[in-house]
Amino acid sequence: MKQKKLISFALAGILLLSGCSSKTVQEDGKDVVAAIDKTNLLADDLYQDLATSTQGKQALFSYVLDQLIRQNFPATDDMEENADELVENIETNYENQYGDTAQEELQNALESTGVKNMEEYRDSLVQSLQYAEFLKKYVNDHFDEVFHDYYQQATPRMISLIKVSMSDPENPTEEENEKLKEVESLLKTNKSFEDIAYDYSDDDNTKSAKGHIGIVDKKTDLSSTYGDEVQTMALTLKEGEVSKKIQGSDGCYFLKCTNTNKEDIKKELKTVDVDSPLLTYDDYMVYLAFQTYEIEYHDDTIKQTIQDIIKENIDIRNDARKENA
Numbered sequence: 336m337k338q339k340k341l342i343s344f345a346l347a348g349i350l351l352l353s354g355c356s357s358k359t360v361q362e363d364g365k366d367v368v369a370a371i372d373k374t375n376l377l378a379d380d381l382y383q384d385l386a387t388s389t390q391g392k393q394a395l396f397s398y399v400l401d402q403l404i405r406q407n408f409p410a411t412d413d414m415e416e417n418a419d420e421l422v423e424n425i426e427t428n429y430e431n432q433y434g435d436t437a438q439e440e441l442q443n444a445l446e447s448t449g450v451k452n453m454e455e456y457r458d459s460l461v462q463s464l465q466y467a468e469f470l471k472k473y474v475n476d477h478f479d480e481v482f483h484d485y486y487q488q489a490t491p492r493m494i495s496l497i498k499v500s501m502s503d504p505e506n507p508t509e510e511e512n513e514k515l516k517e518v519e520s521l522l523k524t525n526k527s528f529e530d531i532a533y534d535y536s537d538d539d540n541t542k543s544a545k546g547h548i549g550i551v552d553k554k555t556d557l558s559s560t561y562g563d564e565v566q567t568m569a570l571t572l573k574e575g576e577v578s579k580k581i582q583g584s585d586g587c588y589f590l591k592c593t594n595t596n597k598e599d600i601k602k603e604l605k606t607v608d609v610d611s612p613l614l615t616y617d618d619y620m621v622y623l624a625f626q627t628y629e630i631e632y633h634d635d636t637i638k639q640t641i642q643d644i645i646k647e648n649i650d651i652r653n654d655a656r657k658e659n660a
Contacts (some may be wrong), residue, residue: 473624489552498538619652
């Protein structure tokens with residue numbers, strides 16, 4: 336019963352924002368964890384809902400997962416410093432962009448994502464880094480298996496890009512049009528795509544790397560930076576193929592798929608850090624990683640609930656891979 340109370344209180348604190356009491360209140364000998372419109376929410380009822388409803392089961396799993404990660408991957412000084420740096424960068428960007436209304440705009444942005452303030456957001460950043468360490472351990476311990484699945488499911492490839500900036504791509508200036516034609520002409524010569532990118536590309540993110548974006552896969556978000564057409568084209572090019580002109584909102588782009596070789600990409604991803612695509616390509620990896628830990632349960636209902644959730648999600652994962660085979 337002690338564990339039931341612990342989980343009920345913890346989740347009630349997350350899900351219910353009013354009516355919580357710092358002292359234990361009882362009704363007919365049962366613990367009250369919250370009150371909504373003067374109606375008491377009992378620990379036993381909450382526990383029953385958690386153990387039987389779909390949302391409750393997922394909340395229960397999330398809570399146990401959170402405790403597992405906290406115990407095995409506690410927050411480090413580096414995580415705290417990284418979170419502080421990210422928060423500082425965000426605040427600086429908002430100040431530069433919005434000036435006197437920066438705090439108001441930032442608060443609106445936070446609330447739109449369900450976060451109360453920057454302190455809560457900072458805590459979520461630290462938790463995300465702990466979660467990444469949890470997945471990193473699994474990936475490192477099962478690297479060959481994970482990479483093989485990643486290569487099959489995410490169709491990774493190395494992509495390079497050339498950008499010709501335009502204030503209005505529908506009506507380019509004479510100078511912009513001349514540069515575009517020059518790039519198109521050079522792409523038909525023996526001059527390498529990389530050298531053209533270094534000499535002519537207007538993309539600050541990739542110019543110094545001779546246009547090299549890096550590894551792009553189905554989870555990579557190129558749309559927010561370069562547009563949807565660039566995103567789509569990057570995943571359809573064959574190795575060595577150069578795209579036709581792609582018109583974006585702020586210019587025209589050319590893409591080249593430079594490598595799709597499995598061993599080359601595997602070598603590139605061998606060092607697994609928090610930015611590795613191997614951590615994010617599989618939404619079900621959390622369940623695979625979770626089941627590698629031995630957890631001692633003191634309640635059979637909780638144990639069965641957690642095991643059912645894991646099995647259900649891994650079955651979904653396996654079925655999806657059979658369909659894609």
